[in-house]
Amino acid sequence: MATPQALVIDDSRAMRLILGDLLNQLGYETHEAGDGQQAISLLEEDQTIPTLALVDWNMPVMNGLDFIKAVREKTCYTDMKLLVVTSEAEVGHMVEALTAGADEYLMKPFSSEALASKLEMLGLRHA
């Protein structure tokens, strides 16, 4: 079975490394982008559509919410699960993200267990 792909979108390099590491441990091959626009360019360049994208909320150039809206406008990304990973913990943000098409929401800081639990909730396989 092919290794599942995950795209980590976060303007913090440290957070991208942490998430990348955790996802590798869960059996994912990861790709990184520092903002929503960069993530869209990556998706357009790449032939493979990731199973999952982890999306930060506050980022320069294009924030997480705009990325979610842009991705959900295109039918080719319908199957890609979008997990918002953010320190924005207000219910209002959650509602906005879910309404825009995010599948789940994980608040920072989080444990590896919490990430695994969200993947399970999304019906995604992990090691």
Next chain:
Amino acid sequence: MSEIHPENYSHLRNLLCERIAVHLPDDKAYLAEARLHNLAREHTHGDINALIEKACNDTGDELRCQLVEAMAINETYFFRDPIFNESFIDHMIPNLMTLRRKERSLKIWSAACSTGQEPYSIAMLLEDRFPELKDWDVQIIASDFSRKSLAKAQSGRYGLTEMNRGLPARFMALYFEQIDLEWQLKPQIRDKVSFQTINLVQQWPEDLPTFDIVLLRNVLLYFSIADRNLVLSKMRHQSRHDGYLLLGAAESLEKSSGFKPVSASKYGSFYQPS
């Protein structure tokens, strides 16, 4: 961290066995050292041996209760395992709604509810997926031996780590409000659960009703065979003949238990009185 003297470890093991029927193995002293650390800091300047001695010699029972509570396993989280989807939504609730359509009543018992995530998960699920139950008499009773866990459960207030584990974002948005760094369950869900202090290996309240569904997940595995049989025999009397008993993933029952398996998955097993 101080090391527990063998005689103090033995006192602790006896206390746990006597109070909550939990049998702590010989080689788990390190667990006690880790779990009693905070209580020892509070009462005996971090000295765990002094804490156990103080509890044993205490004329009152308070410190012994705190010791047992600190040693208890409180592992729980919202919607623990997808068993909720498999068993509740697809099977149990629809089936019971047909069986109880005349009396329009459902009684559910979360028998070792710890800090409340299990009964609240059920309450959220019923509210979200079964709006037709609005006119029914639905009782969700949640119990635990630990007063500390029950106080937290009753408050319906959870921190970030608890909110991140198992709770779908949609339910978080629908049923919680943020208060500073914590999340408060809204009354529409909180009020659906009533809490009681019940120690499963001691006398149960006489007014406890008979239940349609009992959740006894990841509890029996800590008991001796004798205690397990005792609890199951009482549970058999507390269950409706066509009701359900849910156990954890690592648990199963023998034929002699008075329950027969209805279905099993990797997330848990459910049984009915035989």
